[in-house]
């Protein structure tokens with residue numbers, strides 16, 4: 420490992436206070452691949468260069484996603500209770516697979532997501548968002564992370580999975596307990612039980628949903644593989660979607676140029692989302708790859724076989740943006756790496772964007788006078804080596820009367836079939852009973 424600055428400690432609050440300054444300092448000293456500590460005593464490398472991330476992600480012969488290649492883990496130096504194992508421990512799913520095996524399971528996932536085109540997802544997300552807003556709009560204040568940004572993508576995904584209301588309720592509760600650290604082991608077991616029962620039910624009553632498509636796909640997924648990929652989609656999709664939504668709202672509320680235009684804001688929303696994806700992407704230093712042999716880095720250092728190599732999307736985006744600072748308008752503006760690159764790039768980019776846009780549109784339309792509830796410098800960020808997300812997003816606004824208070828719900832197990840045009844405030848929202856039910860559960864009613 421090169422001398423000079425010690426490895427970047429990705430768990431250090433000092434690093435999180437200004438991570439871009441730390442990336443710049445380390446890059447100057449070490450070049451495109453910088454030494455990092457993932458937790459005390461656990462070494463890795465972080466790639467902070469756009470071209471190198473792109474090249475390495477496409478080089479499937481040299482870089483594997485299979486975490487069982489992690490040398491320190493293989494040789495017993497990673498304790499079983501390491502907090503890294505939640506994100507880095509091998510699981511039998513697409514994210515940790517290579518080559519043919521990866522293509523097989525990924526194809527099934529991509530096909531299962533394909534009916535959910537952005538218009539349809541946006542309509543469902545708007546409908547869920549309206550009901551979430553109903554839960555707090557009379558108060559004139561809210562904590563948007565817990566009350567909006569986290570539940571919204573999860574509730575939309577529950578519908579896409581085709582869950583009935585009872586499974587949805589248990590699934591939602593188990594996930595909420597996992598976030599809150601309430602007996603995580605029990606919550607995890609409950610999650611698996613709910614999904615197994617859901618899969619059994621879908622065998623008897625298949626529908627137009629992700630679960631049924633995965634089950635009947637020609638890739639021949641076993642029930643266990645279906646379960647693992649439902650968990651992967653929620654795991655990979657939920658927190659980043661919440662982070663994108665909340666961080667884009669923060670940008671809209673703090674950037675005068677974008678925020679001044681809140682009323683007619685579709686352009687402002689798109690711009691805020693793009694800005695977050697460039698400068699503060701939800702997934703900062705993840706996933707992880709493992710070189711199958713020692714790899715020489717341009718500039719001379721070597722990454723030994725089995726070293727965790729983190730993909731530094733946030734740093735790489737920033738360095739590229741700086742390089743093109745005076746030419747950004749001409750540059751291919753969507754070429755950021757925030758959705759990943761290569762065979763494992765995010766298969767749900769359009770779905771996640773549709774959820775974020777719909778959520779923000781509803782907030783802006785329903786909450787006049789929307790503003791931060793604390794000074795911008797009082798907002799705090801989660802300390803994670805892998806992700807960049809607000810812990811809380813307190814906001815204030817002029818109190819409003821709920822639009823849908825007391826709407827009854829009826830059992831049904833899928834999201835609406837058709838995409839609904841953006842409704843006017845006098846219209847009823849598209850009805851999805853499962854999400855309606857879960858929203859009420861969330862609100863404690």
Ligand code: HEM
Pocket residue numbers: 476513514515525528576651652653655656657659660661663700701702705706756757758759760761762763764765766767768770771772
């Ligand atoms: C703003 C929200 C999201 C962001 C920023 C995001 C970003 C990413 C990134 C960076 C990767 C890794 C790419 C790579 O390895 O090169 C990824 C993979 C993945 N994402 Fe997303 N994602 C988001 C939302 C979602 C949603 C909503 C879903 C599910 C419905 C999802 C499902 C997945 C899956 C399954 C993978 C693994 C794909 C594979 O290994 O082949 N993501 N995502």
